[in-house]
Amino acid sequence: MATRSSSSRDDAPRVVFSSESGRLCPECGKAVSACVCSALKKLAIPQGAGTARVKRDNKGRGGKTVTVVTDLPLNAIELEALGKKLRTRCGAGGTTRDGVIEVQGDHVETVFTFLVAEGFKVKK
Numbered sequence: 835m836a837t838r839s840s841s842s843r844d845d846a847p848r849v850v851f852s853s854e855s856g857r858l859c860p861e862c863g864k865a866v867s868a869c870v871c872s873a874l875k876k877l878a879i880p881q882g883a884g885t886a887r888v889k890r891d892n893k894g895r896g897g898k899t900v901t902v903v904t905d906l907p908l909n910a911i912e913l914e915a916l917g918k919k920l921r922t923r924c925g926a927g928g929t930t931r932d933g934v935i936e937v938q939g940d941h942v943e944t945v946f947t948f949l950v951a952e953g954f955k956v957k958k
Contacts, residue, residue: 885955888946900928901942903935906954916952923948 859869886906892899903920906913910933917930920937924944928937937945942958949956 885957887957888942890940890942899940901937901945920945
């Protein structure tokens with residue numbers, strides 16, 4: 835008869851709330867107020883990033899055109915700051931999420947020249 839070792843954490847139910855400290859992080863098990871998992875994820879640079887890619891896209895946006903910048907070798911905090919600079923430079927709205935900067939409108943040339951001036955390797 836096969837038995838499982840008791841040291842496997844995957845088999846044990848995870849505690850997500852404690853009456854002493856409130857909600858607990860599902861990854862590290864610490865109180866959410868003391869958890870550093872999300873901060874570490876924001877500081878991590880995505881793998882495979884190196885050459886930034888700039889393209890125009892309108893799929894899934896009701897026909898609206900946006901300029902999309904992907905594969906930037908930056909962590910989430912730096913990416914958000916660069917997205918803010920790009921949107922200000924283009925005079926447009928947009929968002930930064932999931933490692934992608936989106937600028938509303940067709941600003942491929944403006945974004946391309948700005949990123950090259952900032953010292954990034956860029957491809958259209």
